[in-house]
Amino acid sequence: MAKTLKTVLAEARSVIPEQGPAEVQRRLAAGERVVLIDVRDPDEHREGFIEPATNISRGFLEFRVAGVAPEPDTPIVLYCQTGLRSMLAARALAELGYTNVINLRGGFQNWVQAGLPVVKDKVMGPEQIQRYSRYFLLDEVGEQGQRKLLRSKALLIGAGGLGSPTALYLTAAGVGTIGLMDADVVDVSNLQRQVLHTTAYIGKPKVEPGTRTLKVLNPDVNVVALPTRISVDNAMEVIADYDIVIDGSDNFGTRYLVNDACYMAGKPHVHGSIFQFEGMASVFAPNKGPCYRCIYPSPPPAGLVPSCAEAGVLGVLPGIVGVIQATEAVKLLLGIGEPLIGRLLTYDALGMRFREVRLRRDPACPLCGVTPTIKDLSGHPIGEDLACEVPPAGLPASVEVSSSQA
Numbered sequence: 001m002a003k004t005l006k007t008v009l010a011e012a013r014s015v016i017p018e019q020g021p022a023e024v025q026r027r028l029a030a031g032e033r034v035v036l037i038d039v040r041d042p043d044e045h046r047e048g049f050i051e052p053a054t055n056i057s058r059g060f061l062e063f064r065v066a067g068v069a070p071e072p073d074t075p076i077v078l079y080c081q082t083g084l085r086s087m088l089a090a091r092a093l094a095e096l097g098y099t100n101v102i103n104l105r106g107g108f109q110n111w112v113q114a115g116l117p118v119v120k121d122k123v124m125g126p127e128q129i130q131r132y133s134r135y136f137l138l139d140e141v142g143e144q145g146q147r148k149l150l151r152s153k154a155l156l157i158g159a160g161g162l163g164s165p166t167a168l169y170l171t172a173a174g175v176g177t178i179g180l181m182d183a184d185v186v187d188v189s190n191l192q193r194q195v196l197h198t199t200a201y202i203g204k205p206k207v208e209p210g211t212r213t214l215k216v217l218n219p220d221v222n223v224v225a226l227p228t229r230i231s232v233d234n235a236m237e238v239i240a241d242y243d244i245v246i247d248g249s250d251n252f253g254t255r256y257l258v259n260d261a262c263y264m265a266g267k268p269h270v271h272g273s274i275f276q277f278e279g280m281a282s283v284f285a286p287n288k289g290p291c292y293r294c295i296y297p298s299p300p301p302a303g304l305v306p307s308c309a310e311a312g313v314l315g316v317l318p319g320i321v322g323v324i325q326a327t328e329a330v331k332l333l334l335g336i337g338e339p340l341i342g343r344l345l346t347y348d349a350l351g352m353r354f355r356e357v358r359l360r361r362d363p364a365c366p367l368c369g370v371t372p373t374i375k376d377l378s379g380h381p382i383g384e385d386l387a388c389e390v391p392p393a394g395l396p397a398s399v400e401v402s403s404s405q406a
């Protein structure tokens with residue numbers, strides 16, 4: 001006699017442990033290496049899902065699970081709409097030899113009722129499918145990765161030498177929302193390197209040609225023009241709206257402010273700086289590696305370092321550094337590859353050499369150390385005219401030059 005569904009479910013429950021939404025959310029937030037699989041049909045998935053779930057509908061689960069969970073002891077959490085289909089699916093995985101499979105109790109419905117965050121993808125149109133088709137060929141990105149980029153929000157501090165190439169590539173890549181923050185106007189001397197702007201816009205706010213160029217490049221992207229300087233008063237509020245911050249600023253005041261605000265907001269930021277023929281880039285991710293202050297605890301005295309206008313800069317240099325920043329931003333948004341966390345990449349254009357320097361988190365760091373002294377942004381100057389300054393020459397004694405130096 002055939003077993004009733006009730007019996008089959010009871011048998012599955014006796015071998016498959018369940019976790020509630022709060023516990024699963026805690027594990028995901030803690031960065032545990034857990035593979036989350038949505039076993040519902042694709043049309044159910046599109047209506048809303050739990051990030052970062054992979055959608056493998058029940059009928060294909062046994063065929064495709066190895067692609068996301070290569071080891072039999074990989075921790076897996078399955079969910080469906082109410083927790084029943086996924087319970088049966090979990091038992092099927094256990095029978096395949098997976099030893100660490102858990103079912104989300106009550107499924108997606110229970111997750112939503114608990115008030116936990118869900119994401120929803122818009123259906124891509126034919127033009128979008130063509131536009132992003134080269135991503136679909138990459139296993140690490142695919143259609144799911146592209147959807148993720150379209151949902152992502154990146155804030156660019158500065159629409160100048162570094163911000164220009166970064167903005168162009170992030171827009172082309174289909175990062176859905178790009179905040180372009182710059183209070184300056186286009187000067188003819190900017191055009192030697194700031195490729196977002198054109199001669200026709202001399203004297204106009206940089207965000208104007210910036211927004212226009214980006215919208216023409218990719219109409220999918222929502223470009224938010226922020227024609228203001230980042231300051232103590234607006235930093236936390238502006239950053240809160242974005243997933244990642246790319247610092248293309250040209251002065252220490254802004255660099256320290258961006259570093260502190262991003263750390264406090266728990267957002268990663270991609271650092272880049274240039275000087276004459278040399279550039280550097282790194283990623284500062286809160287609690288995953290050092291921050292800018294771990295390397296340079298406090299800004300040098302004003303006036304000690306020459307300004308860009310005084311020191312000069314090779315026009316093509318910010319192109320390289322800005323594109324490195326864009327690369328790191330896309331990797332971080334997709335969660336792929338090895339980010340530049342705890343590493344400083346330096347670039348010498350004249351010698352055409354890259355060098356990598358390992359950076360360590362400083363337990364005495366005033367921001368992210370064991371006993372921090374900086375707990376809010378009140379120590380930053382208010383309304384100070386942040387002049388164009390360059391990075392301190394050389395590296396502090398606290399960093400190690402890596403053997404991977406080329």
Ligand SMILES: [Zn+2]
Binds near residue numbers: 290293294
């Ligand atoms: Zn630090």
